[in-house]
Amino acid sequence: MTPPTVSTSIPLSRQINEWDTYIGRFEPSRTVDIRPRVSGQIVAVHFTDGATVRRGELLFTIDRRxxxxxxxxxxxxxxxxxxxxxxxxxxxxxxxxxxxxxxxxxxxxxxxxxxxxxxxxxxxxxxxxxxxxxxxxxFTEVRAPIAGRVSYRRVDPGNLVATGEGTRGTLLTTINALDPIYFVFDASEALYLKALRAKQDGAKTSAIEVRLQDETDYRWHGALDFTDNGLDPRSGTIRLRAVVPNRDLFLTPGMFGNMRLASSGTTTALLVPDAAIQTDQARKVVLTVTKAGIVEAKPVVLGPVVDGLRIVRSGLAPSDAVVVGGIQMATPGSKVLTKPTRIEPAAPARPAPAPAISGEATFAS
CATH class of the missing domain: 1.10.287.470 (Helix hairpin bin)
Known part of the structure; x- marks a missing residue:
């Protein structure tokens, strides 16, 4: 009988960046509670709720008499x-x-x-x-100690305010510094160890990229600037922080974001179609064809998927003829005929933005 024909191709070799993904929240780079340093009656408020204020800008006036x-x-x-x-x-x-x-x-x-x-x-x-x-x-003129976005006024003119140590004084408003803004996230111990090992091997951690809930691209860029001094024993995670420029003040504290971080730098990887990966009990294998036309199963160590192709970390040589078509007709040890082809990456899939919450609607009259 004529041996079956399968499609084969050598693995695709490409430069890749491997990313670790996290979910975190934006926080202000600085926040100040505005409290009076003298007691008295508020006679004037000089800002609009939610406005952006400069450092030293007048916010409240207390009766000077x-x-x-x-x-x-x-x-x-x-x-x-x-x-x-x-x-x-x-x-x-x-x-x-x-x-x-x-x-x-x-x-x-x-x-x-x-x-x-x-x-x-x-x-x-x-x-x-x-x-x-x-x-x-x-001190009867309460001024902004930092530049940022002010909250709403918590005291209207005519009210009496009192000074006090710590938080015992009357809270007038708060100011959040938003440029730059912090992105805070928790990393598991496994991912933290992975980053440490890569750093020991000389890899440079690349800048972080953040995508908001309604975005399809990672358009916000920043850099890590803080790693906590210990892991939380309850959750087994460690707190990390990145600084993200926010010149137009679009990012607001409390927003969630999806972040990705390249911890291993740019490397050369071998990629095969994800459909070419077979499972043999507890291990993953790739079917290859020798020069004599014999099917051989090679155990491999896999990485993530990039544009529909699976990264093969080890177990495969750049010259191996990988079975990418007619896999069901290829059995390890059997003889097959080969039809050369090429592995091509698929178009990158973009995550869909989060759907908007539906409200009520009526027909216009």
């Missing part, structure tokens, strides 16, 4: 202390002139000199109180 009065009082006390110091210095100078005539006792002279030192200290204390009142007056 009590603090202006306190500053005036501190200035008056400073003037009084300076006057007392000037009088003490004059008395000390007159006493020094009378020392030669023994018209002033030693104890009186010491008392006058001590009065001068006390006057100097009183002036310094009064100046410190003036500086403190100036700071309090300056």
């Amino acid at each position: 009590p603090f202006a009065a306190a500053l005036a009082e501190a200035n008056a006390n400073l003037a009084s202390a300076r006057s007392e110091l000037a009088l003490a210095r004059a008395d000390a100078r007159r006493a020094n002139n009378l020392v030669g005539d023994e018209a002033v006792s030693k104890s009186e002279l010491d008392r006058l000199h001590a009065r001068v030192q006390a006057g100097i200290a009183a002036v310094a204390a009064a100046q410190a109180r003036v500086s403190a009142r100036l700071l309090e007056l300056d």
Whole structure:
């Protein structure tokens, strides 16, 4: 009988990037809770809810009148202390002139000199109180400590706000810095070890790419900048973070994204059609045809699929004739006729965007 004919081809050799995929969430690169540093009544709000603000931009104004009065009082006390110091210095100078005539006792002279030192200290204390009142007056203008997107105002004009340590003060609003923005994700121990091994072998970790839920392309690019100092013993994962530029402020904290990371760099790989992979009990094999026309099964170690083709990590030589057509007629050890062909990658499949949530609709009148 005539041996069956099968289609064969040598493996396709291509430069590839292998990616590890993760799901993560965007977080602000910096976030600040705006709280008052002095207590008083809010008299004005100077921003629009959700607007982008610059660093130092005025956000709230607290009633300045009590603090202006306190500053005036501190200035008056400073003037009084300076006057007392000037009088003490004059008395000390007159006493020094009378020392030669023994018209002033030693104890009186010491008392006058001590009065001068006390006057100097009183002036310094009064100046410190003036500086403190100036700071309090300056704190009546609540300004943005960072640039970013401001949240909504939590206090309207006319309300009283109070200062306090930590989180005990009245929360006025929050500001999130969004350019750049962080992408935070958790990696399993296996993937973390894989990246570490690749780094030890000299591979350079490439930049990360992120795709949003309604996108088909990985259009957002960034770079890893932080790896936590330990794995979570409960989940066995480790927290990592990437920095992503966000110049148009499109990305918002809380968004989910699909991220991919190339941990092994660009390598040369052999690829065969995924349909050419056979299962022999617990191992994967590829059928090849020898020069004598005999079918031979070769155990292989597989990688991911790229454009419909399966990466073969080991077990296959670049010159092997792989059976890619008529596989059902090829049995290991049997003789076959071969028909040469070529392996071609399929068009890359793009993930479909997430469907929009349906609402209500009515006919227009």
